[in-house]
Amino acid sequence: MVETSEIATGTTVPLPTVNISSSELINPAHPYFISTSDSPGTLLVNTVFDGKSFGGWKRGMWIALTAKNKSGFIDGSTVEPEVGIDLHRAWSRSNNMVISWLLNSLSREISESVLYYSTAKDIWAELEDMFGQSSGPHLFQLQKELSDLVQGSSDIAAYYTRIKRLWDELDT
Template sequence: MRKGKLSPRGDGPFKVLEKINDNAYKIDLPSEYNVHNVFNVSDLSSCVVALLVNTVFDEKSFGGWKRAMWIALTAKNKAGFIDGSTPEPEIGTDLRNAWGRANNMVISWILNSLSRDISESVLYYANAKDIWEELEARFGQSSGARLYQLQKELSDLIQGPTDIATYFTKIKRLRDELDTLDSFIPCSCICSCKAKEKNIKSKQDERLVKFLLGLNDSYCGARGNILMISPLPTISNAYAFRNFQNSIQGNAVSSNENSGEVFMSNAKTGEQGKLLSPE
């Protein structure tokens, strides 16, 4: 009988769902426990498994989850356990036990970053590499299919009811993932025709125009001012205009309210750009 949430028991392990703060974590406990699922770190110090990524993979955005996991495992010098570059030593060697402990640690990190259903489906795999390959085979898409899906999402993306920060984050995430699939490789040679710089600038301008096209009509004035700048800024510089969002929100309430001024510095000439006052 469970007398309290910290009473000894043989159940678990349980997934860490969320870090509340530096002292508390939310645990994925079965509903029949009938106890609050937030625990202090001091209570969990002996059993908490570290979260390597801040989102649990639940069959959505496998590419993003895979990238985040790869970065985390590389930072911990454990990527070799999923790419095969750290092979399992032969039984009886001195490194066998150490490899097994490290392999189990990587497995726990992976399982802890998966939803319960997915985690249970790969729970009995013996090594981290097999789990990684299984997830790749099940949820990874071919480059062509993923390229089509990303391009479709990008072409349909508009700001809509979201704020500009959310809209920018979505378009940036799609662009960054597309870059990993893009076969375009700028030449690395030094030439006088400046073709490399022109190609890169063309792609930057294309991204800026897509970003501006998806903005709501309340950004019409600022959008026009940005397009008048020569050369065009990057999408990140356009987003970084000071008080850009606040000035728009203020104008949405009343056209008579004071709108924030937007300051841009021309990186090429070093001269100050225009002060933008969105309509």
């Protein structure tokens, strides 16, 4: 029996089928699985990337996407099926969810610069190209921040956190 859906005109149209077992799609370990708690508006990292501290933002996004079993969409290990194959719709839905999560974690200006890429992998690669390269001026800025850093009126935890972040960023 073919499932159908009624559209606004009152006519019924057949619903597309996916040639994958239903147990596979509801398996949380499958990369195409989308939980009921997942939504395109979800923020996966608590700081929007504004062009500074790319290494920290990248690490946070990688951890979040790995926890959701979606890191394959940015590293290329979850390969896009051929268009026209039923499974392509499930891949596309998951890819678009990852794109939404990426765009929501970027500042408006950066988001607009990658908005029209069609895959999460392409967006990730573009962000890597734009911000992932170490530059002499950036390294100098980090070293200067470290040398100018004083505890001042900050408590020891705040001071340590700030210096540790600079060390980690310099290390990456």
